[in-house]
Amino acid sequence: MLHWKGSPIRSGLLVAAGALALALTLPAVAQQGQGGGAGAQGGEGAAMQSRAQVQELRQQLAEIRQAALEANPELEQERQALRDSVTEAVRAEGVDPQEDVGRLREIAEKLRGGEVEGEEQQALTEEYQQTRQELLEARRKALSNEEIRASRTEFQEKLLNAMKAENADTEGLIEQYNQARMQLRQQMQNQQGGGAGMQPGQGDTGAE
Structure with missing residues (x-):
């Protein structure tokens, strides 16, 4: 088992575990893109497979996380307190996370449903990217707030240990998840560089 305190591997595990618990979920947008030729279509197929793998691993880890939180009610209380602190700090930056996430979901639904096209589609895409x-x-x-960062690190450590207690394969799954995300x-990025165009929300895992 990998349990080297302070190591890059350990840090990566903590970040992933914490992200699963704390991330502001951003809705993915499965928007239809412009045709990019056979090469782009091949890349799209590979990206779809990778996205499916990321989602499957994220779901497995989310289930372990949920079981860990249910088995440790004090962790759920810590998580909520930390989320409240982050939300308050985000609002101090002039951003309303609930309002913005709601708007992102609204845009995502419109783009996924094919309700808009042309200039309106472009405007919504730009609004999505800017708001996100x-x-x-x-x-x-x-x-980056020092107090929040310290509380977050402590919570991540507790959460990871609780998840490992629920499922001994947790660290391996997190490593697979990180690799699949990368x-x-x-x-x-290859698709974007090749001209296929990266659509709003593609590549979002909801765990960042």
Whole structure:
């Protein structure tokens, strides 16, 4: 088992475990893109497979996390307190996370449903990207707060230990999850560089 305190591997496990518990969930958008040729379509197929793997691993870890929280009610209380602190800090940056996430979901539903096209589609895509970026930046600043960062690290350690108590394969699953996410991110970047265009929300795991 990997339990080296302070090691890069350990840090990666803690970050992934914490992200699963704390991330502001951003809705993914499965928007139809412009045709990019056979190469782009091949890349799209590979990205879809990687995305499915990420989602499957995330679901497994979410179930372990939920079991750990149910078995340790004090952890659920700590998680909620930490989320409240992060939300308050995000609002201090001039961003309303509930309102913004609601708007992102609304845009995602419109784009997924094919209700819009042309200039309206482009405008919604740009609004999605801007709103998402502002939300992520505000959250990044909130998490840089020294007190929040210390509380988050402590919670991540407790959560990871509780998850391992529920399922001995937790660390291996987290490593697979991190690797799958990196692979998906690289595939999406390759598509974007090849002209296929990265659509809003593609590559989002909901765990960042």
